Amino acid sequence: MDRYKVIVPRLNVRKAPVADFKTQNIISQVTQDMILELEPETNIPNPGLGKWLKDSLGQYYWANGLAKLSAAPAAATPPTSTPAAAPTPPAPAPTSPSTVSLKGLPTNLPANYQLGVDVSHHNAKPDWTGFVKAGVRFSYIKLSEGVGTPDAKAKENAQNAVSKNIKIGYYHFCRPDTRNGGTVVSDATAEANEALNLMKALPKSNLALVMDLEDQASWDTPLKPADYMLWIKTFASIIQTGMSAAPIIYSRKEYLDRKLAKTHTLGNLKLWISYYPAQPNCLKVTIPNGWTDWAIWQYTESGAIGQNPKIDLNILKDNSVFINP
Secondary structure, three states: OEEEEEOOOEEEEEOOOOOOOOOOOEEEEEEOOOEEEEEEEOOOOOHHHOOEEEOOOOOEEEHHHEEEEEOOOOOOOOOOOOOOOOOOOOOOOOOOOOOOOOOOOOEOOOOOOEEEEEEOOOOOOOOHHHHHHHOEEEEEEEEEEOOOOEOOOHHHHHHHHHHOOOEEEEEEEOOOOOOOOOOHHHHHHHHHHHHHHHHOOOOOOOEOOEEEOOOEOOEOOOOOHHHHHHHHHHHHHHHHHHHOOOOEEEEOHHHHHHHOOOOOOOOOOOEEEEOOOOOOEOOOOOOOOOOOOOOEEEEEEEEOOOOOOOEEEEEEOOHHHEOOO
């Protein structure tokens, strides 16, 4: 595949090439300067619209929004008597979507990775300027917990991130039980509606909402695996309807493997995995039962950037989690 750079502010990612741009088969969007590995698509319904390119996941991009950075090596050709033309200067070396200047990054980083942080009221004064200098491109911001506990710094953190051109998303710490209405479904519905309502008063999210599924020192879900999965599916369905995008699940392998049945059917939801190895390697991330890959990896909770004493650091490799680039 060849490398291409996005040259328009936003470019739609589609399920297939279209005959006209009124066709609503948009999966997500990518943003200006993002680097993609693509190959030409020959089966196009309307050549008059121009060329189309596709990635390794079978997602399609309109070629007019892209500029080619490097070409695949050309096949050797037999010599001729015609004098050879002067060699073409090599294309600039492809770069990641941002210039990341940070020590201790994982090895085997994906070609189009983005560096991100996540923050909450526990981070007293995030150094947003330091984030930008380090190459941070996105930030997940705690929105709420259960029902009736919005994060006190959600708006401040979101506004500060947006002011530095850092893409934002929100995460909701889920408390799956039956305290809100007495049933699994009513409880999940209450929490999902709480998250949707809180986001209305905040800067618009660029990333899908995250369901934070984990325990705390003083709390853990009392639900059995079947009810736990029902709670998650109910919450996810309401969020998908409200945001036109399915939420992402954040958790750790040990927790999800313990709380969900091995035969659960949640693998269609994108995964943000928490895993802190001594030597982080993007090819050696442990995955819970039911998933085959991760979209975002939180590889440390002790990152050092700027004036931040320590910060959660994340690698994003699945750009489809951007819902409003």
